[in-house]
Amino acid sequence: MKTLNNQIIRPSLLLDKQKCISNIEAMITRAQKANARLRPHFKTHQSVEVGNWFKERGVDCIAVSSVEMAKYFADHGWEDITIAIPINVREIDLINELASKIHLNLVLESRESILYLESELQHSVGIFIKIDVGYHRCGIPSEAIGSIKILTDLMKEAEQLRCKGFLTHNGHNYKAKDQNEIHNNHSKTLLSLNELKDVFRNEIPNIQVSLGDTPACSISKEFYGIDELRPGNFVFYDIMQYVLGSCEENEIAVAMACPVIARNIDRKELVIHGGGIHFSKEFIEADQDGTKLFGSLVRITENGWSEILGGGFLAELSQEHGIIRCSDILFDEFTIGDIIGILPVHSCMTANLMRKYLSTDGTWISTMNSEQQTIDN
Amino acid sequence: MKTLNNQIIRPSLLLDKQKCISNIEAMITRAQKANARLRPHFKTHQSVEVGNWFKERGVDCIAVSSVEMAKYFADHGWEDITIAIPINVREIDLINELASKIHLNLVLESRESILYLESELQHSVGIFIKIDVGYHRCGIPSEAIGSIKILTDLMKEAEQLRCKGFLTHNGHNYKAKDQNEIHNNHSKTLLSLNELKDVFRNEIPNIQVSLGDTPACSISKEFYGIDELRPGNFVFYDIMQYVLGSCEENEIAVAMACPVIARNIDRKELVIHGGGIHFSKEFIEADQDGTKLFGSLVRITENGWSEILGGGFLAELSQEHGIIRCSDILFDEFTIGDIIGILPVHSCMTANLMRKYLSTDGTWISTMNSEQQTIDN
Numbered sequence: 001m002k003t004l005n006n007q008i009i010r011p012s013l014l015l016d017k018q019k020c021i022s023n024i025e026a027m028i029t030r031a032q033k034a035n036a037r038l039r040p041h042f043k044t045h046q047s048v049e050v051g052n053w054f055k056e057r058g059v060d061c062i063a064v065s066s067v068e069m070a071k072y073f074a075d076h077g078w079e080d081i082t083i084a085i086p087i088n089v090r091e092i093d094l095i096n097e098l099a100s101k102i103h104l105n106l107v108l109e110s111r112e113s114i115l116y117l118e119s120e121l122q123h124s125v126g127i128f129i130k131i132d133v134g135y136h137r138c139g140i141p142s143e144a145i146g147s148i149k150i151l152t153d154l155m156k157e158a159e160q161l162r163c164k165g166f167l168t169h170n171g172h173n174y175k176a177k178d179q180n181e182i183h184n185n186h187s188k189t190l191l192s193l194n195e196l197k198d199v200f201r202n203e204i205p206n207i208q209v210s211l212g213d214t215p216a217c218s219i220s221k222e223f224y225g226i227d228e229l230r231p232g233n234f235v236f237y238d239i240m241q242y243v244l245g246s247c248e249e250n251e252i253a254v255a256m257a258c259p260v261i262a263r264n265i266d267r268k269e270l271v272i273h274g275g276g277i278h279f280s281k282e283f284i285e286a287d288q289d290g291t292k293l294f295g296s297l298v299r300i301t302e303n304g305w306s307e308i309l310g311g312g313f314l315a316e317l318s319q320e321h322g323i324i325r326c327s328d329i330l331f332d333e334f335t336i337g338d339i340i341g342i343l344p345v346h347s348c349m350t351a352n353l354m355r356k357y358l359s360t361d362g363t364w365i366s367t368m369n370s371e372q373q374t375i376d377n
Numbered sequence: 378m379k380t381l382n383n384q385i386i387r388p389s390l391l392l393d394k395q396k397c398i399s400n401i402e403a404m405i406t407r408a409q410k411a412n413a414r415l416r417p418h419f420k421t422h423q424s425v426e427v428g429n430w431f432k433e434r435g436v437d438c439i440a441v442s443s444v445e446m447a448k449y450f451a452d453h454g455w456e457d458i459t460i461a462i463p464i465n466v467r468e469i470d471l472i473n474e475l476a477s478k479i480h481l482n483l484v485l486e487s488r489e490s491i492l493y494l495e496s497e498l499q500h501s502v503g504i505f506i507k508i509d510v511g512y513h514r515c516g517i518p519s520e521a522i523g524s525i526k527i528l529t530d531l532m533k534e535a536e537q538l539r540c541k542g543f544l545t546h547n548g549h550n551y552k553a554k555d556q557n558e559i560h561n562n563h564s565k566t567l568l569s570l571n572e573l574k575d576v577f578r579n580e581i582p583n584i585q586v587s588l589g590d591t592p593a594c595s596i597s598k599e600f601y602g603i604d605e606l607r608p609g610n611f612v613f614y615d616i617m618q619y620v621l622g623s624c625e626e627n628e629i630a631v632a633m634a635c636p637v638i639a640r641n642i643d644r645k646e647l648v649i650h651g652g653g654i655h656f657s658k659e660f661i662e663a664d665q666d667g668t669k670l671f672g673s674l675v676r677i678t679e680n681g682w683s684e685i686l687g688g689g690f691l692a693e694l695s696q697e698h699g700i701i702r703c704s705d706i707l708f709d710e711f712t713i714g715d716i717i718g719i720l721p722v723h724s725c726m727t728a729n730l731m732r733k734y735l736s737t738d739g740t741w742i743s744t745m746n747s748e749q750q751t752i753d754n
Binding site: 010109353 | 386387442445465466467514515636638639650658695697726730
């Protein structure tokens with residue numbers, strides 16, 4: 001009989017469809033309670049099939065992280081897409097192609113981008129100004145009213161640019177110590193964005209504020225003044241989110257399944273086929289002495305995986321090898337050729353590398369990286 | 378006129394064919410001087426076209442890091458391939474298919490692997506026993522003669538297994554402080570492997586010892602008793618190897634080219650489209666205070682790139698964004714839509730993610746990841 005376990009030949013990313021769908025439904029409910037539109041960020045799964053699980057539940061607008069990703073989902077019937085990264089003006093041809101077909105929103109934060117788009121855009125697009133409320137990756141500080149006004153004024157003159165409002169990403173919540181820090185960040189964010197909204201309410205008709213980060217969207221109850229939630233990682237969650245307190249262990253919807261290829265009895269280490277080109281090299285510091293955690297162990301079951309196993313963790317990664325440190329008991333449990341499950345530290349990076357999912361019902365799910373050959377510039 | 382610069386639309390990995398070919402020719406010469414066979418590891422470039430640059434110069438045997446990669450190169454005419462990772466016995470069907478067509482070498486270190494292969498292999502393969510000479514990732518310690526003898530004895534009874542000798546990878550040289558540490562590691566390695574070779578000379582007819590790591594193969598002059606050199610990274614090199622002293626700056630043959638999408642004048646930061654899904658999240662610690670370096674900056678020229686630019690570096694990566702910290706002068710030099718070049722910290726990981734190369738002569742070079750759709754298990 002073809003069990004999940006004996007279907008696994010090489011490193012594979014398992015996807016538990018039921019957990020994934022309940023994550024989707026939970027976030028839809030949270031957005032409804034917040035009286036906000038849910039515009040899920042599809043950079044995490046990058047899959048039309050997973051996208052359809054949203055569509056079947058009434059979601060009709062999405063965010064993506066590149067123009068290529070927007071094209072992939074537009075080609076598969078999505079008609080309202082926000083490219084949630086400051087726009088790369090060199091992609092103007094593909095942007096024009098998309099803008100001619102779908103409702104496209106772009107993000108920017110500079111005069112130069114507006115002037116370039118104004119001269120090159122052949123079709124109307126929505127524009128969100130990127131606002132920084134503490135992450136300090138990009139965006140205009142929410143208190144820099146003057147700088148923001150320069151952009152809104154400039155857009156009034158730009159035929160194809162409809163300024164829709166403000167977009168922010170609280171990436172600093174991923175570095176929070178605990179839920180309290182996330183709640184504090186989020187309260188400050190709400191305050192800043194509502195102040196900003198009030199200032200520009202008359203400048204920008206039907207002003208919209210879009211906020212997206214999985215930690216705040218997963219645990220916060222208050223979204224006053226927020227028109228749109230834009231989380232992405234929640235569809236799968238991962239160990240990083242579990243440690244942050246954004247999710248429960250049993251909400252993590254993906255697990256790597258890797259064959260044991262060597263064992264070292266002196267060091268009590270299991271070597272797996274599964275390295276940086278499968279997991280990514282993202283890690284979390286497991287303790288003060290700098291020990292790195294690249295993933296947590298689970299046992300693959302007939303139709304999924306177990307709770308996290310104590311007494312072991314994924315401790316090192318090279319290109320195709322992974323090293324699992326474990327207790328005597330755990331070490332003795334796994335031999336050459338066995339499959340060991342590992343919950344990834346950062347599911348977005350792992351999913352992007354793995355390029356397809358083995359659903360726990362035994363079917364394969366493709367993504368934009370497995371469906372299409374890469375396109376030349 | 379179509380210059381290299383205006384051909385770049387989105388994050389692209391540039392490949393300088395001349396630098397790459399001179400790296401290849403230099404390593405061929407070093408192997409000849411060492412009186413050793415060169416079996417380059419193709420996991421770094423994963424490209425038939427780059428592989429042909431070796432073939433045209435007389436190289437006819439290679440190493441790869443997975444059974445899938447072996448199939449890709451076998452399908453493109455390579456007939457002598459070593460899969461240089463402890464074999465994943467679950468891939469036996471593909472292994473048998475390959476063993477029926479080409480001269481295939483496998484690596485192992487356990488009784489279980491031998492017993493499994495003995496019962497399942499339908500065609501003859503060469504076997505290298507993985508030896509640990511200090512990296513402690515996998516392999517049997519070179520001094521554990523008894524454990525090694527158990528495997529060589531077992532293989533005498535196994536019809537399809539021809540034990541060829543020993544294979545080692547000095548991964549710890551990548552963590553060396555300086556060239557002296559690499560030389561010291563390498564001397565110890567030569568001593569251990571030659572002792573081992575003497576012990577098993579009569580056990581294993583025409584005993585072979587294969588050693589592969591780019592640092593030692595790039596800077597050491599002494600390879601007494603080594604039959605085969607198996608480096609991979611040298612084909613491109615990278616900032617990690619440059620810092621180690623394995624290569625000169627002008628031997629680094631790949632550079633990322635990324636568009637500037639935002640600028641923060643207060644922090645003097647340039648935001649590029651180019652993140653963890655392009656570079657990988659590999660970094661080196663730039664100094665004691667834990668500052669991370671994800672890449673070094675260069676200026677893209679008409680047919681390549683400049684020397685490393687002082688006053689700036691790639692300091693942070695998220696999924697698709699990169700943050701470049703720079704001096705006032707460098708900051709003022711780049712505006713929205715400009716292309717900035719970045720020499721990657723670890724070219725193997727970056728090349729695997731980028732999946733194709735833009736040759737500095739303006740042509741695109743594919744790899745196994747861009748040519749073929751992923752195959753289901």
